[in-house]
Amino acid sequence: MPKVFDFIVVGAGIVGLTVAAELLKRHPSARLGVLEKESGVGLHASGRNSGVMHCGIYYGSDTFKAKVCASGARRMIEFARTEGIAVKQCGKVILATAEEQLPTVDKLMRNARENDIRAERIDSQQLGELEPCAAKGPAAIYCPDTAVIDSAAIVSRLKENLARSGVEFIFDCHVNGVHGKGQLQTSHGKIGYGYLVNCAGAYADVLARHFGLGEDYALVPFKGIYWKLSKASNSKVKANIYPVPDVSTPFLGVHFTRVISGEVYVGPTAIPAFGRENYGIFQGIDLNEALNIGLLLAGMYLRNESNFRNLAHCEMGKYRKSNFLAEARQLLPTLEAADMVPTNKAGIRPQLVNVKTRKLEMDYILVATDDSMHVLNAISPAFTSGFVFAERIVDQIELR
Numbered sequence: 001m002p003k004v005f006d007f008i009v010v011g012a013g014i015v016g017l018t019v020a021a022e023l024l025k026r027h028p029s030a031r032l033g034v035l036e037k038e039s040g041v042g043l044h045a046s047g048r049n050s051g052v053m054h055c056g057i058y059y060g061s062d063t064f065k066a067k068v069c070a071s072g073a074r075r076m077i078e079f080a081r082t083e084g085i086a087v088k089q090c091g092k093v094i095l096a097t098a099e100e101q102l103p104t105v106d107k108l109m110r111n112a113r114e115n116d117i118r119a120e121r122i123d124s125q126q127l128g129e130l131e132p133c134a135a136k137g138p139a140a141i142y143c144p145d146t147a148v149i150d151s152a153a154i155v156s157r158l159k160e161n162l163a164r165s166g167v168e169f170i171f172d173c174h175v176n177g178v179h180g181k182g183q184l185q186t187s188h189g190k191i192g193y194g195y196l197v198n199c200a201g202a203y204a205d206v207l208a209r210h211f212g213l214g215e216d217y218a219l220v221p222f223k224g225i226y227w228k229l230s231k232a233s234n235s236k237v238k239a240n241i242y243p244v245p246d247v248s249t250p251f252l253g254v255h256f257t258r259v260i261s262g263e264v265y266v267g268p269t270a271i272p273a274f275g276r277e278n279y280g281i282f283q284g285i286d287l288n289e290a291l292n293i294g295l296l297l298a299g300m301y302l303r304n305e306s307n308f309r310n311l312a313h314c315e316m317g318k319y320r321k322s323n324f325l326a327e328a329r330q331l332l333p334t335l336e337a338a339d340m341v342p343t344n345k346a347g348i349r350p351q352l353v354n355v356k357t358r359k360l361e362m363d364y365i366l367v368a369t370d371d372s373m374h375v376l377n378a379i380s381p382a383f384t385s386g387f388v389f390a391e392r393i394v395d396q397i398e399l400r
């Protein structure tokens, strides 16, 4: 007899874990299972990010992200404090380094007002007090509520709490597809469900296709690599220094983050990658997948969709330390090559492209059948949004 659950969550990243917690809260006596292809939680995006709890200033008030980011950050910080997990509300500065960025600075301040987020324009003296080594450009914003958190500790505590409350975790369990109504085909054989929530991150679109959904989307993985400041230059950055982002892409640009351990990371890049788990040069590349991604990238490059050609040139160039340094120096002019030491920290952002509009999807997307909900494009700030995003997902499930 196959195992049967009332609810199955596929994926034990932050989205799957917070969704499982919300389902458990609303249905305490339901049989709840979390299926994860790896041997533990948070081994992909949720354990490989910058660990920044974003305040929500980047998102227009009409977006899904805006509705869940600021309140999600507050909930995540509260969870960390209650559970004794390291979190530090250290604030961040966003620096404009060119006059052309001033309209975006105004847009960010408008977002802050509309989303009820604390943010202020600061002058060069205030900037000097917060970040003495930062570049003095035409404008700067200070966001006092930005925090850094130990993301790995968050996901493992969520797992411990859920397992203690009776949620069953099945690790090394790859969900391969559906086998008739209410039954999954997995590497552990058939597993039955009443309702399924697909939180499979970089593979959420693949799983959604087994349910006849997600045909409008293709996925492009973008690789985020980081450098680290050497011990000797670590004090050049006090907290977080971010550039003004290009709001036509979902990426925030290379930034400096003093993480919870006190180390300062520089990055991440957003380099088009050839595999959804291609963290190294060739690691995690499946030939078939690489071919499909390669064709998609070539099409986007030729058609220059979403200014893709410029993005690709600029980001691929960052495999060279000198190019990476040049970008980082715009924020921190005294930075020298010797200040940046290599690190093996790397993550992949699974970014959806809409094949009809040919644009990068900028927001979270939920699609559903009568017995399944699929979380697509759970890109940044999905870690920050975690708990509140999960509430909205489960609200949608209950509405159906």
Ligand SMILES: Cc1cc2nc3c(=O)[nH]c(=O)nc-3n(C[C@H](O)[C@H](O)[C@H](O)COP(=O)(O)OP(=O)(O)OC[C@H]3O[C@@H](n4cnc5c(N)ncnc54)[C@H](O)[C@@H]3O)c2cc1C
Pocket (backbone or CB within 6 Å): 010, 011, 012, 013, 014, 015, 016, 035, 036, 037, 038, 041, 042, 043, 044, 045, 046, 047, 048, 049, 050, 051, 052, 053, 054, 173, 174, 175, 176, 199, 200, 201, 202, 203, 204, 207, 224, 268, 346, 347, 348, 349, 378, 379, 380, 381, 382, 383, 384, 385
């Ligand atoms: C470099 C980088 C920096 C970032 N910085 C930040 C930041 O500072 N702040 C922030 O809020 N967000 C940040 N993000 C974004 C954030 O990390 C992600 O949005 C978030 O972690 C996504 O969570 P997830 O649960 O959807 O995906 P994941 O954590 O990838 O989890 C999905 C899980 O599903 C499993 N899975 C996939 N397919 C299957 C299958 N078929 N069967 C079983 N299991 C399966 C995977 O093994 C994986 O464990 C960053 C992301 C990256 C890559």
